[in-house]
Amino acid sequence: MDAQNKLAKKKKLFVFAAFASLLLVAIVATAVFQTRKNATHRGGDDDDEMQSVVKSTCAATLYPELCVSTVHAAATAASLVIKSSKDVLLTALNYTIYTVERNYFTIEKTAAGRSLTRREKTALHDCLEMIGDTLEELRESEDELKNYGFKNYSLPQHKEYLETLLSAAQTNQESCLDGFSHDDADEKVRKTLIKGQMHVFRLCSNVLAIIKNLTDTEIAANKFPTSHDSAQGRKLVEQDSHWPAWLSAGDRSLLQSSTVTPDVTVAADGSGNYRTVSAAVAAAPASSSKRYVIRIKAGVYRENVEIPRSKRNLMFVGDGRTTTIITASRNVVDGSTTFNSATVAVVGSGFLARDITFQNTAGPSKHQAVALRVNADLCAFYRCDVIAYQDTLYTHSLRQFYVDCFIAGTVDFIFGNANVVFQRCEIHARRPNSGQRNMVTAQGRDDPNQNTGIVIQNCKIGATSDLRPVQKNFPTYLGRPWKEYSRTVVMQSEISDVIDPAGWYPWSGNFALNTLFYAEYQNRGPGAATGNRVTWKGFRVLTSAAEALPFTVGRFIAGDSWLPATGFPFSSGL
DSSP states (O other): OOHHHHHHHHHHHHHHHHHHHTTHHHHTTTTTOTTSOOOSOOOTHHHHHHHHHHHHHHTTSSSHHHHHHHHHHHHHHHTOOOOSHHHHHHHHHHHHHHHHHHHHHHHHHHHHSSOOOHHHHHHHHHHHHHHHHHHHHHHHHHHHHHTTTTSSSOHHHHHHHHHHHHHHHHHHHHHHHHTTOSSHHHHHHHHHHHHHHHHHHHHHHHHHHHHHHOOHHHHHHTTOOOOOOGGGSSOOOOTTOBSOTBSOHHHHHHHHOSOOOOSEEEOTTSOSSBSSHHHHHHHSOTTOSSOEEEEEOSEEEESOEEEOTTOOSEEEEESOTTTEEEEEOOOTTTTOOTGGGOSEEEOSTTOEEESOEEEEOSOGGGOOOOSEEEESSSEEEESOEEEOSTTOEEEEESEEEEESOEEEESTTOEEESOEEEEESOEEEEOOOSTTOOEEEEEEOOOSTTOOOEEEEESOEEEEOTTTGGGGGGSOEEEEOOSSTTOEEEEESOEEOTTBOTTOBOOSSTTTTTTTOEEEEESOBSTTOOOTTOOOOTTEEEOOSHHHHGGGSHHHHSOGGGBGGGGOOOOBSOO
16 A cells, blocks of 8 residues: 555544544543542632642642643543542553544645645654554553553553553654754754654653552552453563564574465565565455564565554465575665664564575765664564665664674664563674764653663673774764663674774763763773763663662563564563
8 A cells, every 4th residue: 555545544544533622622531430429619628639639639730730730631622520640541552543633644744735846745744653553552552551450460450551552652752853954944844743753752650650659559440440460460480581472483483483474475476475575465454463473584684664553463374584684775875764764664563584695785974874674562573684874774663683683784773662682693783975974872761751772681792803903993883862861772782893992972962961870880892881972971881780680671672572472582571
């Protein structure tokens, strides 16, 4: 389906949603509070109680005045009696959904009301796509809250999933605006959108903060159902296992077995079911609960591929990372946005890939040019190469895992705001343009309550053959803070002397130096010495296993609950 058809289909869905939304403020949360009849009158003690509950719950947010005003407005319009933090949470969430739906039409109006460049049109298309993603994440959050404790995993896992969804919803708002940051003309359009986007960002932030600050005791007091015992839920893998647990035994087998029986085969020479990867993806079943395997035979596939949200549980199996190559060259200089430049974009959850190269050949002079973008949950990559220059791998949002992969680039070549762990990967800086510095990471966490970050564990950080002879002329750093609460941890990895002794580099002046979280733990190699590292308030050297454990696969991306199913190897702990 081409971009215009997709937008037309999405527009119809939003038009339908808009009619429902016209009444949503007046009935917000009534579907959620099914066991409570709307009050026709409040006064005195009821008003005082509601005001107290709303104020105390909103006090935990970063934008408490906004939280209080929106919850009060929604509750008053619907004559709701708010007696608990749960009531505040669900009312705030429903109001946020309503606001996101309205914001879609604001952006659509912007697109129709002015003369736009090619990139601006693309950026607005990106925004509309991300609004759709935001709505899905917010509605999934609403569903998760309705079923809190009924699903077959523990209360902490419920909360973690909610934090992941809300973190992604926030990230979408920033990513929309990032599409208008390439030149002065872009900035004019950005100014027309920023108020609405940041309003949604703050609403999502408030919902996230309320969720994060609800204790299990409050959950019980607010009549959330009690959880099943976690031992009856998702079984943890052994500490020395090589896969996170959100991968089933079947998926683990698919990822590791020497032969896999595919559902369809892609072959450029016509010997398979399809000649292009895009055609195979388009024909794959929608919303599949079963793994659907697409074998991609050896060959160079020159195409841009998107795995849309509706195509869940797809798996790409190549003939080898040096022989199966998907490549393209979209880039910012030639009119794309960073978001849209990806050779392969993964939006459908549960995506797996093995033995493939994802490549963008735009080159170092074309600035941002993404090889692989992933804004999908529970995705894993095994023995894959991801190769480009600036902005090689866009780990945009949600939970991701990379093992035994090779990632190469120059400026900010692993970036984004996902919950992502790299294990046993080769991460190599390339030779950039004259005057440039290499940055391995540029993490985009922009709210202290987000559970996102980049973790590099037991990897090798080095230089490609073109950079090694001249690496003294091109300083290379472990990362720089793209957003205010940027979080990156490098641990138990081998770091070569390509990394500057300072280790990390500022984004601009003192921006984020006090609020970021950069950490190193038990690294080795000539570039691992920490004696001359930066002295920023946000940087630290971890000295104990207890400090490092929160950033392991089992803890940071709940890997024990989904990675075993992939069949990819992983280490749960340190």
